[in-house]
C-alpha cells in the first residue's frame with residue numbers, strides 16, 4: 001500500500017514539474033512577461049473616462065482604469081475570465097499599448113501595467129523589451145493593413161466558424 005502511495009506521490013511531483021517546465025518553456029518561447037500577482041482594490045481606482053491618444057504612434061485606446069502611484073500613472077485592464085497559467089499574448093500587448101499611450105500623454109512611462117482577472121491581478125513590467133514588442137507588432141499590423149492579402153495567424157477551424165468574415169475569407 002505504502003509503495004503505491006509513494007508511486008502516486010512521485011507521479012504527482014513529476015507531473016507538476018512537467019507542467020512547470022512546459023509553462024516556463026512556453027513563456028520563453030513567446031518572449032512575453034508572465035507578470036507577478038499584486039493586490040488590487042477597484043475602490044481607489046479612477047475610471048479612464050476618455051480615450052488616450054498618441055499622435056506620434058497614431059494610436060488610441062482606453063484602459064479600464066488609471067491608478068496613480070508615486071507620481072506615475074499605471075493602466076489597469078479588467079478581464080472577466082479567470083487568470084490563465086500565462087497571460088495571453090493579446091492581453092499583454094493590449095496593456096503594453098496602454099503603457100505606450102500613457103508614456104505619450106503624461107510624458108512618463110509607467111513602470112508596469114496591471115491585468116485584473118477575476119481571481120487575481122497580475123503586474124506586467126513595461127520593460128524596453130515589451131515596448132519594442134508592441135512597436136514591432138504595430139508596424140506589422142500596419143504593413144498587413146496595406147497588403148492586398150494577408151495569411152491568417154492561426155489555423156483554427158472553430159475560430160473561423162464563429163468569424164463574421166468567413167463568407168469573404170479565402171482561407
Ligand code: SF4
Nearest residue numbers: 152160163165166169
Ligand atoms: S474565417 Fe475569419 S478567423 Fe478564419 S482565417 Fe478567415 S478571417 Fe481569420
